[in-house]
Amino acid sequence: MKIQVDFNHMMTEFIGEEEGFTREHIEALAGKIKDSHQRMLKKSGSGWLEWRKLPMNQEEVVTKIVRTAEEIRSRAEAFVVLGIGGSALGPLAVQTALNHLHYNELPTERRGGPRFYVLDNVDPERVAALFDIIDPAKTIFNVISKSGSTSETMAQFMIVFNLLREKIGSDYAKNIIATTDAEKGNLVKMAREEGYTTFTIPAGVGGRFSELSPVGLLPAAVCGIDIRELLAGAAYMDKLCQQEDVFRNPAYMLGVLQYLAMRRGKNISVMMPYTDALKYFADWYAQLWAESLGKRTDNNGEDVFAGQTPVKALGTTDQHSQVQLYVEGPFDKVVTFLGVGCYRQEVTIPKVFEDLAGIAFLGGHTLGQLIKAEQLATEYALMKAQRLNFTVTLPEINAFTVGQLIQLLEIQTAFVGELLDINAFDQPGVEEGKNATYALLGRPGYESKKQELETRPLK
Numbered sequence: 001m002k003i004q005v006d007f008n009h010m011m012t013e014f015i016g017e018e019e020g021f022t023r024e025h026i027e028a029l030a031g032k033i034k035d036s037h038q039r040m041l042k043k044s045g046s047g048w049l050e051w052r053k054l055p056m057n058q059e060e061v062v063t064k065i066v067r068t069a070e071e072i073r074s075r076a077e078a079f080v081v082l083g084i085g086g087s088a089l090g091p092l093a094v095q096t097a098l099n100h101l102h103y104n105e106l107p108t109e110r111r112g113g114p115r116f117y118v119l120d121n122v123d124p125e126r127v128a129a130l131f132d133i134i135d136p137a138k139t140i141f142n143v144i145s146k147s148g149s150t151s152e153t154m155a156q157f158m159i160v161f162n163l164l165r166e167k168i169g170s171d172y173a174k175n176i177i178a179t180t181d182a183e184k185g186n187l188v189k190m191a192r193e194e195g196y197t198t199f200t201i202p203a204g205v206g207g208r209f210s211e212l213s214p215v216g217l218l219p220a221a222v223c224g225i226d227i228r229e230l231l232a233g234a235a236y237m238d239k240l241c242q243q244e245d246v247f248r249n250p251a252y253m254l255g256v257l258q259y260l261a262m263r264r265g266k267n268i269s270v271m272m273p274y275t276d277a278l279k280y281f282a283d284w285y286a287q288l289w290a291e292s293l294g295k296r297t298d299n300n301g302e303d304v305f306a307g308q309t310p311v312k313a314l315g316t317t318d319q320h321s322q323v324q325l326y327v328e329g330p331f332d333k334v335v336t337f338l339g340v341g342c343y344r345q346e347v348t349i350p351k352v353f354e355d356l357a358g359i360a361f362l363g364g365h366t367l368g369q370l371i372k373a374e375q376l377a378t379e380y381a382l383m384k385a386q387r388l389n390f391t392v393t394l395p396e397i398n399a400f401t402v403g404q405l406i407q408l409l410e411i412q413t414a415f416v417g418e419l420l421d422i423n424a425f426d427q428p429g430v431e432e433g434k435n436a437t438y439a440l441l442g443r444p445g446y447e448s449k450k451q452e453l454e455t456r457p458l459k
């Protein structure tokens with residue numbers, strides 16, 4: 001079951017000469033594509049591209065994760081991820097894609113595992129609300145932080161740690177699992193001292209590229225997802241994306257056309273799944289795309305600003321809000337539709353109100369037919385208005401196709417980073433904010449940052 005990438009609506013034959021691209025536009029980038037491809041291949045599996053090998057090299061880790069997940073499923077009522085950004089969005093996206101949309105509300109025997117929550121904010125109301133509905137003594141807390149120092153995650157962890165000690169006394173460590181770097185940061189030190197079950201995020205796997213590491217695999221396995229199948233899908237896609245020929249490599253084709261669009265000032269990238277199951281994939285992708293490609297670089301002393309602003313939309317819901325702008329607003333967007341070949345459930349619209357012609361035509365169709373017609377109609381409206389758009393179709397949403405999608409979008413993002421000649425794996429803008437928070441709250445070592453902050457113009 002292979003994901004289909006349809007780029008017809010990026011090309012002149014469909015979009016017209018003014019906005020569309022031709023084979024010649026793509027071929028004109030041959031040298032750049034070749035160089036980028038070679039850099040990708042050379043770095044693949046090492047440095048910051050270590051994530052590329054995750055689908056292929058984790059058998060031992062997977063065995064430990066599956067064993068741990070089974071044990072958690074047999075004893076826990078709830079499983080809570082404490083993490084933010086790359087340590088939270090992937091687990092949420094995969095859980096929503098592959099499990100029942102009301103997973104937490106299902107009866108325990110149908111769910112087969114604990115309820116699942118991702119606490120990716122420090123809004124005090126949200127944190128307090130979660131403690132209203134879980135019993136900490138029957139909850140496993142998976143604290144995920146590569147750096148082991150992110151203020152939000154560590155603050156949550158400190159609260160949980162204290163609470164567990166109060167509620168269950170000396171056995172509290174059994175309710176904590178740490179996922180972090182092998183050597184660096186406070187979390188790994190604490191985990192060793194306290195004896196938590198620990199999973200390692202490999203050194204060259206950055207937060208937003210970590211979904212197929214224990215960051216995403218443990219929460220997925222705890223929720224009953226077949227993680228071997230997820231990795232098999234990713235490995236399958238990785239193989240397809242090792243080809244230099246852009247016309248055979250789906251990630252490169254998506255990347256090259258996005259790059260060409262960026263060069264023409266298309267500064268906004270919309271992701272619009274036509275299924276609630278992939279709704280949080282648009283969130284995950286927004287981080288991947290924004291944090292990887294939104295960079296200032298120095299080109300011989302001149303600042304160059306790269307990146308596209310990601311926008312999340314949901315079909316059909318956002319047809320009734322954002323699509324007006326996409327069809328008639330500024331020519332500054334590329335829309336990526338995520339479609340589904342066959343929905344996992346079907347609902348038929350009954351033949352009622354047959355004397356009302358304005359709605360009777362719906363009777364007898366399925367909701368699957370309706371949502372697909374809506375997607376096609378939106379793609380058509382955009383094409384007619386000469387608006388660039390892609391469609392990525394999952395024949396069915398399952399662990400294998402979701403694994404493919406993750407690897408496809410990660411490779412696309414890294415490849416565009418190479419085409420743009422930027423570092424897609426750092427995030428100095430995010431670090432600046434993290435450091436300013438440390439300084440404001442008095443972390444030792446951040447005194448000069450505090451002084452710098454104190455000289456800021458006051459509001």
Ligand code: PA5
Pocket residue numbers: 084085086087144145146147148149150153206207208209291427430
């Ligand atoms: O992609 C990234 O690197 C970031 O979004 C991080 O995942 C996020 O800042 C959380 O960092 P950490 O896992 O170190 O707590």
